[in-house]
Structure formats: C-alpha cells, structure tokens
Amino acid sequence: MALVELRGVVKRYKRGRQQVEVLHNLDLAIEAGEFLALMGPSGSGKTTLLNLIGGLDRPTEGEVIVGGEHIDDLSSGELARWRARHVGFVFQFYNLMPTLSAEKNVELPLLLTHLSGAQRQKNVAAALELVGLTDRRKHKPAELSGGQQQRVAIARALVADPTLLVCDEPTGDLDRETAEEILGLIQLLNREQGKTVIMVTHDPKAAEFAKRTLHLDKGALADAPSEMAAQ
Amino acid sequence: MKYLHLVWAGIWRRPGRATLTLLSIVNAFLLYGLLQGFVSGLGDTVADTHADVLITLSRVSQLEPLPMSHLAQIRATPGVKSAAPLIIFSGAYHTARPANFGGFAVDPDSFVATDTDEAIPPQDIVALKRTRTGVILPARVAAQFNLKVGDRMPVKSLMWTNKDGGAWPLDVVGVYASNPKDLFFGSSILANYDYVDQARTQSTGTASLFVVRVDDPAQAGQVAQRIDAQFANSPDETKTESEQQLVADQIKQIGDIGFVVRAIVGAVFFALLFSVAAVMMQSVRERTPELAVLKTIGFTDTTVLGLILAEALVFCLVSAAIGLGLSALVFPLAKTAVGFRIDVGPVLLAGLGLALLLALISGLPPALRGMRLSIVDALAGR
Amino acid sequence: MSFLRQIWAVSAMSLAALPSRAGASLVTVVGVATVVGVMLSLLGIGAGVTGALPRNDEPGAVIVLATSGAEIMGSFSQADVAQIAEAPGVARGPDGKPMVEPLAGVIVELESKAGGTNNILFRGVGPAADRMSKHPLHVFQGRRYQVGLHELIAGRRAQANFKHLDVGDTVMLRGTPWKVVGAYDDKGGVDENGIVTDADTLLAAFNRTTYTSVIVKLDSPASFRRFKDALTSNPQLQVQVKPLGQYYHDQLAALNGLVSFVGYFVGGVMAVGVVFGALNTMYSAVDARKREIATLRALGFGGIAVVISVVLESVALAIPGALLGAAAAWLLFNNHDVHLGGSSFPMAVTPGLVVLGLVWALMIGLVGGLAPAIRAARLPVAEALRAT
Numbered sequence A: 001m002a003l004v005e006l007r008g009v010v011k012r013y014k015r016g017r018q019q020v021e022v023l024h025n026l027d028l029a030i031e032a033g034e035f036l037a038l039m040g041p042s043g044s045g046k047t048t049l050l051n052l053i054g055g056l057d058r059p060t061e062g063e064v065i066v067g068g069e070h071i072d073d074l075s076s077g078e079l080a081r082w083r084a085r086h087v088g089f090v091f092q093f094y095n096l097m098p099t100l101s102a103e104k105n106v107e108l109p110l111l112l113t114h115l116s117g118a119q120r121q122k123n124v125a126a127a128l129e130l131v132g133l134t135d136r137r138k139h140k141p142a143e144l145s146g147g148q149q150q151r152v153a154i155a156r157a158l159v160a161d162p163t164l165l166v167c168d169e170p171t172g173d174l175d176r177e178t179a180e181e182i183l184g185l186i187q188l189l190n191r192e193q194g195k196t197v198i199m200v201t202h203d204p205k206a207a208e209f210a211k212r213t214l215h216l217d218k219g220a221l222a223d224a225p226s227e228m229a230a231q
Numbered sequence B: 001m002k003y004l005h006l007v008w009a010g011i012w013r014r015p016g017r018a019t020l021t022l023l024s025i026v027n028a029f030l031l032y033g034l035l036q037g038f039v040s041g042l043g044d045t046v047a048d049t050h051a052d053v054l055i056t057l058s059r060v061s062q063l064e065p066l067p068m069s070h071l072a073q074i075r076a077t078p079g080v081k082s083a084a085p086l087i088i089f090s091g092a093y094h095t096a097r098p099a100n101f102g103g104f105a106v107d108p109d110s111f112v113a114t115d116t117d118e119a120i121p122p123q124d125i126v127a128l129k130r131t132r133t134g135v136i137l138p139a140r141v142a143a144q145f146n147l148k149v150g151d152r153m154p155v156k157s158l159m160w161t162n163k164d165g166g167a168w169p170l171d172v173v174g175v176y177a178s179n180p181k182d183l184f185f186g187s188s189i190l191a192n193y194d195y196v197d198q199a200r201t202q203s204t205g206t207a208s209l210f211v212v213r214v215d216d217p218a219q220a221g222q223v224a225q226r227i228d229a230q231f232a233n234s235p236d237e238t239k240t241e242s243e244q245q246l247v248a249d250q251i252k253q254i255g256d257i258g259f260v261v262r263a264i265v266g267a268v269f270f271a272l273l274f275s276v277a278a279v280m281m282q283s284v285r286e287r288t289p290e291l292a293v294l295k296t297i298g299f300t301d302t303t304v305l306g307l308i309l310a311e312a313l314v315f316c317l318v319s320a321a322i323g324l325g326l327s328a329l330v331f332p333l334a335k336t337a338v339g340f341r342i343d344v345g346p347v348l349l350a351g352l353g354l355a356l357l358l359a360l361i362s363g364l365p366p367a368l369r370g371m372r373l374s375i376v377d378a379l380a381g382r
Numbered sequence C: 001m002s003f004l005r006q007i008w009a010v011s012a013m014s015l016a017a018l019p020s021r022a023g024a025s026l027v028t029v030v031g032v033a034t035v036v037g038v039m040l041s042l043l044g045i046g047a048g049v050t051g052a053l054p055r056n057d058e059p060g061a062v063i064v065l066a067t068s069g070a071e072i073m074g075s076f077s078q079a080d081v082a083q084i085a086e087a088p089g090v091a092r093g094p095d096g097k098p099m100v101e102p103l104a105g106v107i108v109e110l111e112s113k114a115g116g117t118n119n120i121l122f123r124g125v126g127p128a129a130d131r132m133s134k135h136p137l138h139v140f141q142g143r144r145y146q147v148g149l150h151e152l153i154a155g156r157r158a159q160a161n162f163k164h165l166d167v168g169d170t171v172m173l174r175g176t177p178w179k180v181v182g183a184y185d186d187k188g189g190v191d192e193n194g195i196v197t198d199a200d201t202l203l204a205a206f207n208r209t210t211y212t213s214v215i216v217k218l219d220s221p222a223s224f225r226r227f228k229d230a231l232t233s234n235p236q237l238q239v240q241v242k243p244l245g246q247y248y249h250d251q252l253a254a255l256n257g258l259v260s261f262v263g264y265f266v267g268g269v270m271a272v273g274v275v276f277g278a279l280n281t282m283y284s285a286v287d288a289r290k291r292e293i294a295t296l297r298a299l300g301f302g303g304i305a306v307v308i309s310v311v312l313e314s315v316a317l318a319i320p321g322a323l324l325g326a327a328a329a330w331l332l333f334n335n336h337d338v339h340l341g342g343s344s345f346p347m348a349v350t351p352g353l354v355v356l357g358l359v360w361a362l363m364i365g366l367v368g369g370l371a372p373a374i375r376a377a378r379l380p381v382a383e384a385l386r387a388t
Helices: A045-051 A078-084 A103-110 A115-129 A146-158 A176-193 A223-228 B004-011 B016-048 B069-076 B106-112 B124-130 B139-145 B193-198 B217-230 B243-254 B258-285 B289-297 B303-336 B343-372 B377-378 C001-018 C017-052 C078-085 C156-161 C201-207 C221-232 C244-288 C290-299 C303-333 C352-378 C382-386
Strands: A004-015 A016-030 A035-039 A062-065 A089-090 A164-168 A197-199 A212-217 B051-056 B080-088 B091-093 B101-104 B134-138 B152-159 B166-177 B188-192 B210-215 B238-242 C061-067 C101-109 C115-127 C136-142 C151-155 C172-173 C176-185 C195-198 C213-217 C240-245 C338-340 C341-344
Touching: A004 A045, A016 A062, A045 A062, A045 A164, A045 A197, A045 B069, A062 B069, A078 A089, A078 B303, A089 A146, A089 B289, A089 C240, A103 A115, A103 A146, A103 B004, A103 B289, A115 A146, A115 C156, A115 C303, A146 A176, A164 A176, A176 A197, A176 B303, B004 B303, B016 B343, B016 C221, B016 C244, B051 B243, B069 B080, B069 B210, B069 B217, B080 B106, B080 B193, B091 C221, B101 B106, B101 B193, B101 C172, B106 B124, B106 B210, B124 B134, B124 B166, B124 B188, B134 B139, B134 B152, B134 C240, B139 B166, B166 B188, B166 C201, B188 B193, B188 C001, B210 B217, B210 C078, B217 B238, B238 B243, B258 B289, B258 B303, B258 B343, B258 C017, B258 C244, B289 B303, B289 B377, B303 B343, C001 C017, C001 C290, C001 C303, C017 C156, C017 C244, C017 C338, C017 C341, C061 C221, C061 C244, C078 C101, C078 C213, C115 C201, C151 C156, C156 C176, C156 C338, C156 C341, C195 C201, C221 C240, C240 C244, C244 C290, C244 C303, C244 C352, C290 C303, C303 C352
Parallel strands: A035 A197, A035 A212, A089 A164, A164 A197, B101 B188, B134 B166, C115 C195, C151 C176
Antiparallel strands: A004 A016, A004 A062, B051 B210, B051 B238, B080 B101, B080 B210, B091 B101, B091 B152, B134 B188, B152 B166, C061 C213, C061 C240, C101 C115, C101 C213, C136 C176, C151 C195, C172 C176, C338 C341
C-alpha cells in the first residue's frame, strides 16, 4: 500500500465573496522511500497540495491517507500531534526562530516528545552532524548564511525521525551552487536514510534530483497517465 | 519547564522594548508597594491593639477633659481591673528646630497597673515617682535629640501652658525601648500627672482620658457600657471604646486614605494594563510567522496559547517582584518616618496576585490570537 | 523657510499615519491621561484646602494665642483680655472701646451624615464679632443666636456633613440641648465647617472660665511689632501673636503641603512609568516608519526635521491624554467633598492645575519622544531602505 494516498481531493478557498477551487478531484499515491518532485507554475496548487499531505490543511472533499491513517478526519490538536510524529518541514525562507541558537532551533520538535534533556541533546548533535553544522550549533540564524540556515532547517525537519520530509521550494532563496548542495543533502537523506521526500519546486534543475516528477497545472495533475502507470 | 527557554527567548525578542516595559511594570509595582504598604501599616496598627484595654474619653469630644472624680467610679465598676488617668501632653523639644512627638502625663503607679506590655522598666517608674519634673523618653526620641538620663529637656506642650513660664522644664529619668506596634504608648514621652496637672494654666483636676484594663477581654464591651451608664446625663458624659475602635476612628479622622490609595492604584493599573497588553499584542503580531512554524512542527494550538500566556506571566511576575522588592527595601525607611510597623508579607503577596491578574488580562488576547492563527494563512503572509 | 517646510512635510506625514498605529498610540494617550487625572485629583484636594482660606482678612487683624499655637488650646481670663486691650496699637471702635474680641473654641463630636461621629469646631464669639476684624459671618437662613440662650448657627458645610444641624433642629452638646436658629456661609472658607454661638454662653455651658484665643484689631498694620512685643514681653501672659491671615494660612499650609507632596510624588512616579510606555510607543512608531524615514532622508530631508517630527508626534499624543485626564479629574472630583482632619473641603480642579497637567504631559511627550527621534535621525539610510 502507498505511504501517502489522496482520493478525490477537492480544495476550495473563500477569497472574499468568491469561492475558488484550487484542487479538482485529485488522486495521488506516493510510495514509501520515494523522492517526488511536484512542479507547476505559480497558482497551480502545488503548495496547497503539499499542505494537505503535510497535514497543515484539510481537504474540502476527499480523503488524505498517510501511513494508513485518515488525516482528514483528525481534529486540529490531533493533526498537530500527528505532524510532530510523522512530518518534517523545510521552507523556502528557512523559517528559523531568530531568537534561538541553531541547536535550540533543531531541538524544537523534540520538545514535543518525552525524551529526556540529555537524549534530546544527543539527537540534536546527531542531526547537526548529519547536515555538517556541528561547529555552528551556538550561532543564531542571523549569524549564518542562507545555505547554513537551510541546513539547520533540514536538521530540524529530521531530528524527530519523521516518516515524511515535506519541502516547499527549499532552494528558492539560494544561489545555484548552494542549492545543489542542499538538494544533494536531501537526496542523500532519501537514499541512505530511506526518508520519503515530497518537494515542491518550480526549478527543473532541482526536480532532476528527484526519482519521480509530477506536474500540476490549474489544480489537476497534468501527467496523470504516468501516475496511473506507477500504480 | 523544557519550554522555559522558549518563553524566555520570546520575552527578550526585542530587548529594548522588553526593558522599557519591564521598567514601567517595576515602577507601577513600586508605587503600589509603597502606597499599599502604608495603608496596611495603618490597618496593622489597628489590629495590634490590646483586647483588654478600654479608653474612656469625654462624649463631648476627644479633646474635652474629664473630671478626676470619674476615676474612683470607673475603678469601682464591676469587671475593671485597673484604671489610670492620662493627660495628653504632645509637645515639641524646645530647640531651634523643634520636632513634635507624642506624650502623656501619667500617674506612675496606676499607669504601670494598666501597662499590659510592661514596656517601661520598673526602675524608670520608680525614678519618675521620685522626680516631680521627671520624664521617661522612648529610645527614638532620646536618640533624635541626643538626650540621656540626667539631661534637662525643656518641652513646649502643644496642649498645655505651664503657669510658670509656658514651657515645661523636664528632667530625663529613663529611656525605654520604643515599640512601633503600639501607636499610643510605643513612642510617647511620659511625664508626671501631678506635676503637669497642677502647673497647667487650665483644666486642673481633670484627665484627657482614662485607660481602663478589664479582667476579661471577652467582657470588654459590657464593661464599657457599664462605665458610660454611670455618667449618662451628667455634664461630663463619657464614651468608652476599645483601644482598637479608637485607633480605627483616629485613622478615619485623617481622611479616607484607603479610598484614595485604591483609586490611585486602580488608575495606575488601568494604564499599565493598556501598555502591557499593547506590547504583548504587538510582539505576537510580529511573530506571526514564527508561531506558524511552531504549529507546523507540531505544537498544538493550546501549547501556543500556553507559551504566550506563560510569557506574559513570567514577564509580569518577574517585573512585579523587582518592583515589590524595591518597595520592601523602602519600607524600613517609611517605618522610621511614619513611626509604625509595616507588615510587608501580605502586601507583597497581594502584589504578586495583582501581577498574575495583569498577566492574564493582558496576555489573553494575544494568546488567543496566537492560538487561532491559521498556519496556511500565516505562512502565505496573509 | 525651506527648513520649516521640511519639518511640516515630515510631521504631517507622521501625524497622518497615527490612526494606523491606533493601538500603540492609545497606550500613550491612556497613560498620560491617568497620570494627569490622578495628579490633578490629588492636587485638587490641596487647591480645595487653599481655596478654603478665609478671603477677607482685614489688615491689622491679629490673633493672640497660647504659646502652643492652637486656637482652642489657649487660656485667657477676663484679666488677660483686659491686659491685651491695653496693649499699644489696639484700635478703638466708634464707642471708644478697644476692639478686642475674646473667642472660645471647643471641639465637639457630632453624628456625621456619613455614619459614626466626627469632630467639629464649636466657636464662641463676642458681641463685637460683626464690627471686628474677623469678617462678619453671613447668615443666609434663619437668624442669629441670642446671647444667653442655648442657640447656635451652623456653617453651610457643617450642615452638609453632620446630622441635626438644619435650622429648627436641636442638638445635644455636653448634656445641654442647643437650638439651631440659623445657617451661615463664609464664601467657601474653612469656617463654614463649624458651628457658632456667643462666647460667654459657650463658656458657661462647658464649665469653663477662660477664653481660648483673642482677636484684636490694630489701629494700623504697622503697629503689629509694637503690639506683639508688648504682649510677648509681658511676664503675666504666655502668648504668641500672629496676623490673622497668616494664622489661617499657616494652619492650612501644613495640610496643603502634605497633600501637594503626595500629589507630586505620586504624579512623578507615575509619570516615570508613562515615559517608559511613551518611549515604547515612539520606538515602535519609528520602527514602523523606518523605510519612510529613510526614503525622506535619501531625498535630502534633514535629520533635525525627522527629530522634530517624531517629538511632535509624541507630544501630539500626550496633549489629548492630558486634556482627557484633566476632564476626568474635573468631572469626577471638582467640588467633590473631601474630609481631612475633621474638616471638609470642596476639591478644586482649577485652570491653573489644568495648565500644570498640560505642562506635565508636554514633559512626558518630550522625554518619551526624544530618544526615539534621535534614533530615527541616525538610521543608516541605505540599510533602512532595504528593511522590510
């Protein structure tokens, strides 16, 4: 069974008085261990789709099943706890806490677990080691470069050992060289650690790092046939 | 506890703003501590009075003298253990810079019999009996004017003129430890009744008041009624009250201090509430993306609400504690200035309660805003 | 000229943006309003006390008191009064008699309308009261007491504060019923807090033989020193002499001083707190306008213009706050009776106090605006332009 399964998902937003349908009756399955790139022009609904998979938002109609769990049924509190356990997020603008040092930023998801302080420190150290920032652990975000900040964000996404890694334009704010380093890191996580990665990007070069690429256009998957084939 | 560093970091996110807000809270609680400490000091003075002591005054007014013939009748009243005549003798030391102090002229023997605290050393009473112009000073007054036993102390009474030259040439025969708990006698000078009564230009043969000690404090009310009944419908009707009632009345005479202080404190906290609530709201508004990220990571809405409330609580309590601590440092000064004991404990506790309230009221709206924050909207910058 | 135009342009822009920062701006307005409100209310008590000074102290009117200095504590026999009358400088009336008026004052307790009992001054004055230096009391209702009868007249404020003082009432004083036959006012002076009867009648009723003070009219104010020296050097008299106006002033000055001290102290401490709040408001205002200020600076506007515009904004918030606070103090407390030391005074939130409140607010606005203004002027232009 697929790790992530979307069945007949419709998402509508109210924009003022108008209702806008962003996703139309969308079906999608993502297997465990995949590295999926979601591409599409802006406004195509990529981020909306990612939010649904990551449990940040709920569909207007349809089902979202992750790891066998119907996350569209969960209350917002249950959804929050679910995210804490299963999803790691990486954003375009890193979204680190400016007042916290790198290691305290990475520790944040662990605060939601029952781990002891010592255990938390161990896991944080391991995550920072993985992204190669051990020597920068005491620095505040403002003292780090963009690439370093994104590495901290990836460490934060990983530290609680989530099922899914959800990345929204993770290289959108980085120069080409740094972007490739970050993508390489994500690829490594997928290959060596078996993390399932779903990445939204509008950069074809970035999509090349993925195992599979899906195109979204006007709220529907444009290359549906290939997806059917995968099933 | 593991969230404490998050809360602390949130507080000091804008150090300048946090410092200014902290100072304004410290300032408000300093003022609160000073004013409320003063009021509660007055209250404690009332509470510290003796249960078995009654004061008999003229019903005409507190300043109207009563004839000494009342004394025998009061002593004979059932339930009365002892009674002593007193002349109010408040005065000023006759120096270039006069300073006022409280004072009484007492009959040494009967005064000792009613002195429940036994504050005056027996040898001083003996000396007072021996020396007609003697005076016993509380340590505070003795220190203030640098007087010791054997010194001559010319006193100008606020109440009585000496037939023989106006001022009263008193001789210091004893010094006793001041008792700030006792508003009446704790810091008063004590002279001889006989000397003052016979040498004053008017009201000879009278007492300003009688101090009455009863056998059973539970019966004090009935004894007071019995005393007053004996003098009813005479020109010198009496009004006998417990020491406590009298002190309370005297404080009331000054004016409604409690109301004034409550009004000031109310106004101060009204303004403070606005200011703290605005700062908290601004801080949460600025942190919208950060809070959204916390929620994305898996912090529940309730945890976010709790974090912001905790920020308000920690901040207000720390600031209030500093302010109250400062006011507690000032209390000892106030004690020497006002002359009565101030029990700071309850004031500080009530102050922390007030800080709690301040934190909850000012922290709740921003906390609710943080709780209701939608991740999708906040991340999209809406 | 161009400088003024600069200031005007920058200030207009900052003031126009005020509504968009309503929340933060309100903090300053409310803060200043409470400081000014509280301070004016407290000082209004002091102003009420001062306002209660008897207005028409006649020149040459002096009071002879016991050395202890209290009006009700003296002890003057008929012989003492006669000696005082013979002192140099005493004026003589149309009848050729010296204008000397012995007074008898006792403090009595009456039932207060607020509950319980309260002290009131029962003053006995002589038959010469009306002609005398002590300005005549104006009986606005009923009539004057008759000498020798247990009759009294009650002051307007005393009537307001005590039971049984309406004209026609009878009040028990030291076992004797006294009839209230009239009511007087004294132009709002502190004497309205008392009750008055004939001095000798009062002394007889209270079993006294001596007066408590003596009022004397001098032939000219210049005679004061001569008169005073004559009395204080007389070994048979233990007295002090004061011009009547000064005596009243001294009595109320201590009270006024205490109340004013409390007013300025509380007002000062609160103002410090509000300055912190105002600083916060203005720092965030400067923060919010970072780009705008940097743009203006880039266009060539001077630093001083920016400083002035920020300070102006701060003051513009403080002034309405002061007016609001003054209005609240006036509405709540003007003419409100306060009881102090046994007398009651109508609080007075006077125009002078309102001006004081405005000055206070101006200071808060200036102090609270200056540091943020200087920061605004020092913003590195290039950096601020990039700020979001």
